[in-house]
Amino acid sequence: MNKLIKKIWTLGVILSTLLYAGIVTAHGNVTLESDVCVRNMSxxxxxxxxxxxxxxxxxxxxxxxxxxxxxxxxLDLIDHALRNMPIDIKVVRGSGDSSSDTVASLYSTDHSDGVIKGAFNLDKGNYTLLVTGIGVPSLHYEYPLHIQTTNYKNMLVAAIPYIIAFMLIAFLTDKYLKRRQLQH
Incomplete structure (x- = not known):
């Protein structure tokens, strides 16, 4: 009986590891409304x-x-109005306040297709990508960039349902085994 319980536990751990969606860091195939990479202003x-x-x-x-x-x-300019205004893009070290060090910058005036492309070479750490549409009114978007960092708080929050499921399975297995012992 103990071998069967060990097999069940092993299978449970393997399945929960394989099905854990939090280990996926890439994104794609989501609607604009639920895409974490979309910024909306007015x-x-x-x-x-x-x-x-x-x-x-x-x-x-x-x-x-x-x-x-x-x-x-x-950077995809989804709104067509943005395609007609100059766009200022900066990557700054840290949280993006005015005293931050600018690491990279780009000023674009020709992006009628709605796409602005570039490359940056960043070291490990936290940065902010600032996008400013220079018009009336001006539009300002921010993207925090985390380069090769691990957000343990988010990992823990994502793992909580699996921890609860694991503890529930352990509790039910314990109750089941105790009940079987009392019957014999």
């Missing part, structure tokens, strides 16, 4: 995608970039 929307093809040619990231080094980014 009805104007922009979408950021980042890529590191040297590590994983298929993966698309947003703000959680798994490796330091060269990262390609694409």
């Amino acid at each position: 009805g104007s929307m922009v979408h950021l995608s980042t890529y590191q093809p040297q590590y994983d040619p298929q993966a698309e990231y947003c703000t959680e970039i798994p490796q330091e080094g060269e990262t390609f980014w694409v």
Whole structure:
């Protein structure tokens, strides 16, 4: 009987590990409304995608970039009004306040197709990508960038349902085994 319980536990651990969606860091195939890479201000929307093809040619990231080094980014100007105004893009170290160090910058006036592309080479740490549409009114979007960092709080929050399920299975298994022992 103990071998059967061990097999069940092993299968449960393997299945919960395989089905744990929190270990996936890339995103894709989601609607604009639920996409964490979309920023909306007064009805104007922009979408950021980042890529590191040297590590994983298929993966698309947003703000959680798994490796330091060269990262390609694409900013999609979803709102057509943004396509006619100059766009200022800056990557700053830290939280993005005015006293932050500018690491990279780009000023774009020709993006009638709604796409602005670039690349940056960032070290491990936290940065902010600032996007400003220079018009009346001006529009300002921010993307926090986390390069090769782990957010343990988010990992714990994502793991809580699995921890609860594991504890419930352990409790029920214990009750079942005690009941069987009392019957014999």
